[in-house]
Amino acid sequence: MSESDSLGHRGAANRALARFALRDLRGGLRFYGVFIACLVLGVMAIVGVDATSRAFREGLAQQGAVLLGGDLAFGRALGVPAEKEKAFLATRGRVGEVLALRAMARRADAPASTLVELKAVDSSYPLAGAVRTDPPLGAGRPFYDALALKDGAYGLFADPALAARLNVKVGDRLEIGAVQFALIGWLAGEPDSIGAIGFGPHVIVSDQALAATGLIVPGSLARLSLRLLLPPEASRDADLAAAQKAFTEAFSESGFEIRSRAEPSPQLSRNVERFAQFLSLIGLTALVCGGVGVGNSIRGLIDRKRKTLAILKALGATGGEAARFVLIQAMLVAAASAVVGAALGLALPKLLALVLGPSLPFPLAPSLDWRDGLSGMAFGLLTALAFAAAPLDRARALPVTTLLRETALGDFGPLRLRGGVVAALAAAALFGFALLISSDRMLTAQFGAAVLVSFALLYGVARAIMFFARRAPHARSLPLRLAVANLHKPGALTPSFLISLGLGVTLLTALTGVERNLRADIGESLPKESPSFFFFDIQAAQAASFHDFLRKEAPDGTIAVAPMLRGRIVKVNGVPAEEVKAGDKARWALEGDRGITFSAKVPEGSRLVDGEWWPQDYAGPPLVSMESGVAQGLNLRLGDSVTVNVLGRTLTARIANLRKVNWRSFNINFVLVFSPNAFAGAPFTSLMTLNLPERPGSTREAALLAGAAKNFPAVASVSIRETLETVDGLLGKLSVAIQSAASLAFVVSALVLSGALAAGQRARIYEAVVLKVLGATRGRLLGALALEFALLGAATAAFGLLAGTAAAALVARQVLDTSYHFFPAQAAGVALGAVVFAVVLGLAGTWRVLGEKPGRWLRED
Incomplete structure (x- = not known):
């Protein structure tokens, strides 16, 4: 046969194999439940984070002028007058001026006082966007007019947080400096406050009111901001760059920090991007954990298809063709799962915008971008290939007689060279792709190394447990003896259990450890010599x-x-x-x-x-x-x-x-x-x-602050206690977001373990049937299963706590430059939760074993 004839015959055989795989898949899709769920969740997490990050960037680009308060903003500490700069900018477009400083606000009828972030605006405010107030201003009424002097008091709008600080409501009188203000409404949204996090509630007053307070004197710690809004006919990006360049050349020594609508808040952009990168890595962790579930699913599929594969081999199919039969099915399901996950991930920004809307601390402009979806799909397919290679290659080497046996999967030997090479190449491609699209390649490389080391350590621990369990002395208790035997028997759950759940416990321990130490370092471990x-x-x-x-x-x-x-x-x-x-x-x-x-x-x-x-x-x-x-x-x-x-x-x-x-x-x-x-x-x-x-919070704190505000109205006061409470609140919100993302790893772990249990279900049922025939009761079998999963959960918890604590200590000392403290109660809670999680999930996945009737499994098919 010529080479061309050989190639044609091989191509025809592959096409026939693909048609057979598709036909067989129609009735067997239900067996891929765990496989599909693992890939859908992992891809959805990666694509969702990427799409949300892109929506944030596009939101900044579309709303940059509103978020900045103009096309360009020029800011510096208040010093020499900026009349020349204002006149120069006025030749380019509309100019506005804003002064920001911290001051003390106090009730006119009570001694209560609090620090506020005060913003004084002129009649042009806002140049871009609109101020939303509660209650709303009347139709057509300029915002500046509402701040004017009326009945002996200037108007003032405040953040609703001021109500809790001073126990005030709309219509009440406040004093700032030497002036009385009337609270005429609450701020529901400021167009130029992106990323603004202060020590106190925001308040807006007029520039005339600020001048009357007496707070502005030479050396005052106020910040001047000039905003420029270009005319519509000259507002292109090129016009923006030209205006910025002209100002820089004309006033090179003025000290103004210049920001444009293209990047209104560089620090916020970096923080969001870094946070998105971090969440992407958590999503990738979940996807890698799901890869273990993919491998277990392939094992379970081979178990269910063992007769089909045996028939194919008996009819003359080679081991490679039998393996390709399963691979074709697996990759078709993986592709469909990746598409579903990508679609759900792409819909996430739109869902966030609809549900959370204006409460989001940053703008979102949801849009569909095929690059986000394709990158997530690539991650999913590479993960499926990397973790499917080993069981497929092992199955291809099994003879027909082995495939026909009930315990076929228990006969897996060591990984062959071909399977190892394919798995290694797929894993290298997955890691290389992650590096290629990452915005922080060093962080991604460190993450990849950490995952690789974690897998190696977890697998090593699993093999060690199996080694010692195999050599452990026989216990008198039958349930304990069965549980120990299940740890090391062929096809044991030990490797899958430790790898899947161990990564989740490690991740959760590390994240909660870092958060707990941050809070302790900021608040609970505050040095005694720190100021009040x-x-x-x-x-x-x-x-x-x-x-x-x-x-x-x-x-x-x-x-x-x-x-x-x-x-x-x-x-x-x-x-x-x-x-x-x-x-x-x-x-x-x-x-x-x-x-x-x-x-x-x-x-x-x-x-x-x-x-x-x-x-x-x-x-x-x-x-x-x-x-x-x-x-x-x-x-x-x-x-x-x-x-x-x-x-x-x-x-x-x-x-x-x-x-x-x-x-x-x-x-x-x-x-x-x-x-x-x-x-x-x-x-x-x-x-x-x-x-x-x-410590602050004593009874004389309020009296001291009230006396300072009354006798020295120009002096601003900051309570360390209130500052730490603000920081602690921000850490709490950040912790919820991170741990919610980390919980995805536990969801995937549950799916992985379900797949592992399903993969070995036939072998377990067969063993349970034999034990029942020999006299084992349901109670003893249940006790054996509970002990097995408790031992696995305890081993997993021990590893997760050690590895997670080490990771948290490394992050605290090397990244956050802070000390690290171990919290036993927190560690005990995580360990107990891991053991309970393992036992409950394990029993739920094997409950069917206890109810099987021996007769059906012992008679010949």
Whole structure:
């Protein structure tokens, strides 16, 4: 036979095999339930996260001007007047001005007071979008007009959180600074508040009202924002870039941070993308866990199709053709499952937008993008191929007589070279594809290595359990003896059980461990020397009297004082901050304004790690001390230069030394500490902290804050307790989102174990029937099964706790730069939950075994 004839014959045989597989699949699709569920859930998770991330990016692109408050926004700390900049921008389009600062709001008829994030707007506000209020403004009534002075009080809109802080309602009077305000409505939505997370509720007032409060004086810690809205005929991206370039060239030393509608919040974008990457990895973990279920499903399918495969081989089919028969069916089902999972994932952003709507903290613009669906489908198909290769290759080598036996799957030998190579190539393709489409290849590579190590360790633990169980002394108790025998018999559940459930327990332990340590590090383990309150924006003229006030009200408290200005790093070694390649842990120092100070001596809570401090009477060129971690992230050393813009003026200083700062002490700490002569004659405010012997929340806290707000209305106060409660609330919401995603791994684990139980169901029924004939009761069989699953659950819980704790400790120390503490109660809860989960699921999956009648299984077919 010629080569062409051979190829044609092989092609015809493959086509016939495919038709036979399709015909056989019509009545056997129900046997793929676990297979389908595992792939659908895994693909849905991956595609859903990718599609939601894309919807967020498109939402930013479509609503960028609304979210930013204009096409371009120019922000800096309030300093020298920006009249020239405003006039320049006015030639390009409509210009608006917003001032933001923190202030104390207090009830006019009660001593209660609270910190608020105050925003003062002019008559052009909002340039883009609209402010939604409750109750709504009358039709056609300008927003600015509602803020005007009326009956001796200016209008004020506030975040509904203010109601809980001050126990106020619409119509009540408030005092901010030297002015009374009437609360005329609640803020239901601000067009320019994306990513805005503050220490207090947001309030909006008019620029005229802010001027009357007396809060704005030289050195005030306020932030100026100029917004530009281009005319419709000149609002293309090219026009936007031209306007930004022209401003930068005209005012290169103005210190304005510029943001455009194309990227209104870079930090939020990075955070959402990183969070999406993290959730994608969790989804990929669930898909990999589901791969174990795919392998179990293929084993179960071979068991159910053993007679069909035996007939094919008896009629002359080779082992490869028999394996391809099952592979064709499996990949057809995998493709259909991947399509369903991709469709559900693509629908997720639309569902989020419909259900959650305006309550989402970021904009969504759902759209269907075939790239998200195809990438998820590729993940699903590669996962199915990688985990199906081994059982298929083992089945192809089984002789006809073995396939006809009830315990055919128990005769699997070691993995053959062909199957191992195919599985390894498919796994490598899966990992390579994940790297190719990942936005953080290092994180994905680390994840892949962790999964590989986890699989190897779990499989090693499973083999060790089987080894020791095989050599364990015979127990007198029949249920215990049967349970131990089930751990090591051919086709035992031990590897599948540990790999599937072990990854889920490890993931949940690691996530909850990191969250618990973050909360403990922020709140519960707060050092005793940490301050109870921060007081800032204290003007030089009232610093002494405010210090005396604190000393009188809290004679047993400890007071610390430091001068404070607001500035932004604009250049590093002469390179603009926007072009500096900063590490993840230091990028925040280049974004927005930072608090800076000057001192003649090393601040408390800091220690020098490199260089020397300047003399107290130093009068040379400006010097600066930088926090060592930030310096490392910016690749800075002694002698390098940093340029900051403070109060609208730029200042370049040489790095004289590096300090290690304990940020978790919550004491007065700064990234940049300058030599005193650097800001000679510049207006500045004072920052004071008060540390009370007892923790915040005592009875005198409210009285102290109320007295400070009444006697020093320009001074803003921050309670550490309230700040930590805010942070704890954010961590709680983040934890719910992460653990909800992690729970998907447990759902997949349940499916995997169901598939493993189904794969060995015939062998278990056959064994149970034999034991019943020999006199075993249903109670003893039930006890044996419960002991088996309890032993597997305990082994899985032990591994998951050890591996998850190690992972959590690594993340806490290396990524979050914090200490790690082990919480026994939490560990015990996870371990107990894993054991109960294993026993309940195992018994539910094998309950049918106990009710089978021996007669049907013992008679000849």
